[in-house]
Amino acid sequence: MLDIKLLRQDPDAVTAALAKRGGAFSVEAILEEDGKRRALVHEMEQLRAEQNVASQAIGAAKKAKEDASEAIAAMKGIKDKIAALEEQVRTVDAMLTDLLLRLPNLPDESLPEGLDERANREERVWGEVPEYDFEPKDHVALGEDLNILDFECAAKLTGARFCLGKGAGARLERALINLMLDMHTGTHGYTEMLPPFMVNSDSMRGTGQLPKFAEDSFKIEDTDYWLIPTAEVPVTNIHRDEILKDADLPLYYTAYTPCFRSEAGSHGKDTRGMIRQHQFNKVEMVKFVRPEDSWHELEKLTQNAEAILQALKLPYRVMTLCTGDLGFSAAKTYDLEVWLPGQNAFREISSCSNFLDYQARRANIRFKRDKKPEFVHTINGSGLAVGRTLVAVLENYQQAGGSVKIPDVLRPYMGGLDAITPS
RNA sequence: GGAGAGGUGGCCGAGUGGUUGAAGGCGGCGGCCUCGAAAGCCGUUGUGCGGUUCCCCCGUACCGGGGGUUCGAAUCCCCCCCUCUCCGCCA
Secondary structure, X not given: OOOHHHHHHOHHHHHHHHHOOOOOOOHHHHHHHHHHHHHHHHHHHHHHHHHHHHHHHHHHHHHOOOOOHHHHHHHHHHHHHHHHHHHHHHHHHHHHHXXXXXXXXXXXXXXXXXXXXXXXXXXXXXXXXXXXXOOOOOHHHHHHHOOOEEHHHHHHHOOOOOOEEOOHHHHHHHHHHHHHHHHHHHOOOOEEEOOOOEEEHHHHHHHOOOOOOHHHOOEOOOOOEEEOOOOHHHHHHHHOOEEEEHHHOOEEEEEEEEEEOOOXXXXXXXXXXXXXXXXXXXXXXXXXXXXXXXXHHHHHHHHHXXXXXXXXXXXXXXXXXXXXXXXXXXXXXXXXXXXXXXXXXXXEEEEEEXXXXXXXXXXXXXXXXXXXXXXXXXEEEEEEEHHHHHHXXXXXXXXXXXXXXXXXXXXHHHOOOOEEOOO
């Protein structure tokens, strides 16, 4: 959520910044509601002040055994006026809040401007794109030939966009989760969390999934529970409605969770394999930091995600998302794109974002160092999307005969196994 | 799922219709005392919104959440949520 005061002070700057995202956002309507609200609140509070004074006088009179019936009768009218104003304030307030919640974050100045991913800026490339003296297979062919991934069976169990991991495939996924968590907790300084995989609507609103993107997530029927689309939701909301101590900051959390996404609107996109699934595993990193540290902390968090790819020796590049490709709540995002020989392309495997105080405002996460509480800044990123990492390992480590070498760093997690071979 | 108990300020804990934003204690902060510390003593100690000479003050709201009764509600009524105990069920 943006600061309403910023909209009041400089509506033109806000409008201009939002326009870079490509959509049409009306700041004017919000300011109109805001003005209405303030006038109503002022009027209501003046009446209340009057009422409070009168009520005290009535109390005093009754104590002194005096007749207060006239004063009581006089207050009857004011009560209805207040009630009517309360109702109006409620309506305007709800309207204003809804409008504000539907306004995305302002893109940072440093972003390249553009409407879609073609305008994203490449920051750096790591590793060498591998060359093969044979035709490399994609992960679907590899997985099925090795009998470690079964999409057909998953379709029987559930439907499209699911995958059954089998044997070494299941274990490889688990190994990757453990490697990531061990690196983040062991050398990057994060505290591991294991949150609920369902959250309520308040949490979804806190991180920005609601009210605008309800259709992207799965909701459990007859409840207020949502399947989490990312661990960002429960982990960021850990400190919802809290005032942290200055000494508590910065807080670094990491969490493994499955993620559930409806993928509404992506029909026909990435239908093959496990690139785009309704359920996938992810290890997430979430930071709560002081405002002045957030840009530096974003760089560090991005490097923490890169460290996993480097440990696995997977080639990747870092992209800065342009203004039009930026997510709703983010001010700036780096995408890590891993090289996939099966697609002959770089594909997103991590998204690391600085939200500034946007989520903190929504979720009301503050800290106190002087008199007045301040909003923290939140930062998060995938470290990494596990399913896509498994895809990358299979495709990048494939051998001529269809076997897949296990990256050195994963072998301890695989019981010493050095390769997955056709049985 | 059934029965019961309970949710009050950072924490513990009083309060059951009228200066109660809320006693008391703990903790925190400031001061006195001290060579220093502890103990002791004194003072202070929330958040949102609105107004404003913009953190100084004023107003208003907040005692799990939402409605209601009343001139007036932490206190009475209704609904919901959560926690605890017992039973049932279950991993």
